[in-house]
Amino acid sequence: MRPLALIALLALAGCAAQPAGTPSVTVFAAASLTDVFTELETGFEAAHPGTDIVLSFGGSAALASQIRQGAPADVFAAADERVMEQVVDAGDVRTPVIFTSNSLEIAVPPGNPAGIDELADLTDPGIAVALCDPQVPCGALAHLLFETFELTPAPDTLEPDVKAVLTKVELGEVDAGLVYVTDVHAAGPAVEGVLIPEAQSLITLYPIGVLTDAPNPAAAQAWIDYVLSPLGQKALADHGFVAF
């Protein structure tokens, strides 16, 4: 996450040095949007010649704190409503809209060596389990999920972001991890997903909005419109998101 932020800063520094010839739109987006936004970037730039989309991915909370510190972004797409609320309260985004949603799924190493088939398996201390820390959105959602179904999970590690959980599953270092449906999707054959019927009722909503101080608000709005368009929604669905 931090190297990404650094790259984003370097990219921004490069943009600032450019003459204002090519309008560029800097999009701060939750890490879970990496694949789909990268794909949409190509389509958008083809449809809007001369507009350059600069994508910067990271944890929603980390991106929000960069925005609070005055990072010159145009658009913020968060994986968590509460994070967006904080940004709105600080006056950095005015009217965010919900553009998609996501839910949790159990990721297991290929072959499911520990034979995980339901949420309750994650309460077994004999099974190595990775969850997100409750202080980050995916962990807060996981916490809520266990609480709602009156289960007490037995995690071996509480990771700082969802990709770290996924990595531990991919390496086979845990028997199960709770991640977003889209993460299982993005990981391809590296992990297997075990659907949690209970989790369908607990979705996390993704808000997106133009920053108050966006250097390029018109093009920023065009990007948001593109994400909300049927084309954008189809791409999101292709990556496991639930169109909203």
Next chain:
Amino acid sequence: MRAGRLSPVVALVAAVGLAVLALPLLGLLVRAPWPDLPRLLVSGPVLEALALSLGTGLISTALCLVLGVPLAMLLAHSAAWHAVPRRLLRAAITVPLVLPPVVGGIALLLLLGRRGLIGQWFADAGLGIPYTPAAVVIAQTFVAMPFLVFAVEGALGAADRRVEGAAATLGASRWQVFRYVTVPIVAPGIAAGAVLCFTRALGEFGATITFAGSLPGVTRTLPIASYLAMQSDPQEAIALALVLLVVSVGVLLALRDRWLPGVRS
């Protein structure tokens, strides 16, 4: 050199250099939530993380001493070797210094993880290494030991080796030479290395979170607690960072004067 006057240009650039190092820490001190600090510091999670960090840091330092001093002796000895093995040895010790710690953590997982080359045997025996305080110690030792090795090697290189020869000629055994001649000569280097090693272990983040994970009271050290707190409660993150800073600076100041009277030269 000491008596010569410093050119104004050098002094100016040095001042900028010092500012680069010191100003961010000053920012931390200025923005620290001082009124809330007592409450934040005595909270369970902070004390838990501090205790774990100090405990694992001390054990890692001890491990670095036991393994690192002989390694430094080997490194000093390698000066007489062929270029290829000599450079390979030095490179192997340098790599953990320059490797991104997260990559170090992945390397440790691939060796000692539940599916690692060696780790799978431990896992089969029911002794999984990841997610335990032992994994924290291993991660810290991996990143911190080079600091000790190079500090001790420097001291060995600067020492007058003829004294050891003289001791041997006078009938001292190898152990006696090591214990009564070599160790006292390089003691300041060992102490300096141990202090560096300890502070590096205290600050270790990337390899630890990758290899050992992060569970409160088990593997969640101060830097990890601070990073996680940053996601939800920046005030608490600053408080945690401050604890880390105070402990590190305290150790550096206190131990350098007490243990290292000889390094003034």
